[in-house]
Amino acid sequence: MKLLARMLLALLFVLPALAGAGELRGTGSLGLVIERAAGSVLIVDTMARRTIGRVEGLGDLSHASAVFSPDQRYAYVFGRDGGLTKVDLLTSSIAKRVVQAGNAIGGAISDDGTLIAVSNYEPGGVRVFAADTLESVADIAAIGSNGKSSKTVGLVDLPGRRFAFALYDAGEIWVANLSAPEAAPTIEKLTGVGKLPYDGNVTPDGRHYLAGLFGEDGVVHVDTWQTPLKAERILDRYGRGEEALPVYKMPHLEGWAAVGDRLLLPAVGRHELIAVDTRSFVESGRVATHGQPVFAVARPDGRQVWVNFAHPKNDTIDVVDVQSLKLVHRFTPGPAVLHMEFTPRGNEVWVSVRDADRVDIYDAATFAKKAEIPAQKPSGIFFTARATRIGQ
Amino acid sequence: MTMRSSQKRLRLWLDLAVVLVAAATPVMAGEVAPDAARLANLVRQDCGSCHGLTLRGGLGKPLTSENLTAWNSDQLASIILDGVPGTPMPPWRALLSEGEARWIADRLQQGNLP
Numbered sequence A: 001m002k003l004l005a006r007m008l009l010a011l012l013f014v015l016p017a018l019a020g021a022g023e024l025r026g027t028g029s030l031g032l033v034i035e036r037a038a039g040s041v042l043i044v045d046t047m048a049r050r051t052i053g054r055v056e057g058l059g060d061l062s063h064a065s066a067v068f069s070p071d072q073r074y075a076y077v078f079g080r081d082g083g084l085t086k087v088d089l090l091t092s093s094i095a096k097r098v099v100q101a102g103n104a105i106g107g108a109i110s111d112d113g114t115l116i117a118v119s120n121y122e123p124g125g126v127r128v129f130a131a132d133t134l135e136s137v138a139d140i141a142a143i144g145s146n147g148k149s150s151k152t153v154g155l156v157d158l159p160g161r162r163f164a165f166a167l168y169d170a171g172e173i174w175v176a177n178l179s180a181p182e183a184a185p186t187i188e189k190l191t192g193v194g195k196l197p198y199d200g201n202v203t204p205d206g207r208h209y210l211a212g213l214f215g216e217d218g219v220v221h222v223d224t225w226q227t228p229l230k231a232e233r234i235l236d237r238y239g240r241g242e243e244a245l246p247v248y249k250m251p252h253l254e255g256w257a258a259v260g261d262r263l264l265l266p267a268v269g270r271h272e273l274i275a276v277d278t279r280s281f282v283e284s285g286r287v288a289t290h291g292q293p294v295f296a297v298a299r300p301d302g303r304q305v306w307v308n309f310a311h312p313k314n315d316t317i318d319v320v321d322v323q324s325l326k327l328v329h330r331f332t333p334g335p336a337v338l339h340m341e342f343t344p345r346g347n348e349v350w351v352s353v354r355d356a357d358r359v360d361i362y363d364a365a366t367f368a369k370k371a372e373i374p375a376q377k378p379s380g381i382f383f384t385a386r387a388t389r390i391g392q
Numbered sequence B: 001m002t003m004r005s006s007q008k009r010l011r012l013w014l015d016l017a018v019v020l021v022a023a024a025t026p027v028m029a030g031e032v033a034p035d036a037a038r039l040a041n042l043v044r045q046d047c048g049s050c051h052g053l054t055l056r057g058g059l060g061k062p063l064t065s066e067n068l069t070a071w072n073s074d075q076l077a078s079i080i081l082d083g084v085p086g087t088p089m090p091p092w093r094a095l096l097s098e099g100e101a102r103w104i105a106d107r108l109q110q111g112n113l114p
Helices: A002-022 A384-388 B002-024 B036-051 B073-082 B098-110
Strands: A030-035 A040-045 A050-055 A065-068 A074-078 A083-088 A093-099 A103-109 A115-122 A126-130 A136-140 A152-158 A162-167 A172-177 A186-190 A197-202 A208-213 A219-223 A231-234 A262-266 A272-277 A283-288 A293-298 A304-309 A317-321 A326-331 A337-342 A348-353 A358-363 A369-374 A378-383
Touching (some): A030 A065, A030 A074, A050 A369, A065 A103, A065 A378, A065 A384, A074 A115, A083 A103, A103 A152, A115 A152, A126 A162, A136 A172, A152 A208, A162 A197, A172 A208, A172 A219, A208 A262, A262 A293, A272 A293, A293 A337, A358 A378, B036 B098
Parallel strands (some): A152 A197, A337 A378
Antiparallel strands (some): A030 A040, A040 A050, A074 A083, A083 A093, A103 A115, A115 A126, A126 A136, A152 A162, A172 A186, A262 A272, A272 A283, A304 A317, A317 A326, A337 A348, A348 A358, A358 A369
């Protein structure tokens, strides 16, 4: 009798778990919010505008980012401490985790979804892992033509199991080709591209790689359809010889994925965005902003760009109309706005407000706040629709 | 109950530690004592965007005490205030007083940032 009662009790505890496991759902409306100080991520539902899970134990997540598996079930989270964590969005759990380096900055997933590449500061270089097991596949030491190991930045995927990245210390851009599954990667190196490339990104078609320079005024453009590859300087001397303003946080080139003929880049040391014609890659205008831009994120239709700023002006967002290059809206969500992510069709935008421990959700057309989600020191926000985009 | 009172005691100790650290910091005549909590948050969150939230480095050098032995307190304070030309380290003079820069330099070197 006692045994039966105990068994019934045990069954009672197991039932909700069984029910949960049996519930079918898709992942297209899901996403991740990085809680940078707590080393955790929130799993969020963008349609329900709420948190559906929290995963802890991901290490140091300052400057963390994520990419998604093609089936949009798993997120690969790149932590500052070199941790690479595969998070299962359906079960809110860690599927796999490795600490692959001492200090990392970001990563990318190959077009076929089988390879995860991680960009490292310490030791420099790029390491590549199998997406399913996180076992090491390749280790690309970033020894520049100066003979020194370099931090790597701006790592993105290119079509054909390739990855592009920049060597921060050496001033180079490399394209690694991993299309032959068992062979070592072949690497095409562009040397002497400019001083201190701080970040890079590729256009949504996977063709044009751009790296921003910190050590000089300019951006490096590589048309990856050309053979051999060639690095060309664009926006040269955009500072016009004026003294640069202090940059209290490095701008990021992630999120610019604008459709259409224009993309807006944050200037370095200038409180403005520079518009670039995506056919000729020459400057097509500028717009003054509230502060040093950090992210200039295009709404998925490409019509407006939302901009946040470096310390101490990081409580504000500017919304810029891409066609007219006019400011259409400026508002202050709260202290330390770190990141913005649009829902896949761009109807809403999620904004992390770090020092308010909050994520705000805005209507992207009316700018009205739709909801708030509590989060501990939130930074990056990443939605699963990124799985379908080149370079994200 | 015990839990709550021990937490309260811990918080009291932390507050006391902050006060002691602040009190132990040499403050130049006529300057207001630095706001320890605000500065510590600035160092972790904003310096941390380049130097890492745990200050173990990133694009910028690590700021842990064992990595700061090559500089004296004056040199570190001047790096904070005036930046390092040719690198992304910006001058913080517009945002921090000399006393605050000195306070940050000392806390980092002693490894006792509250």
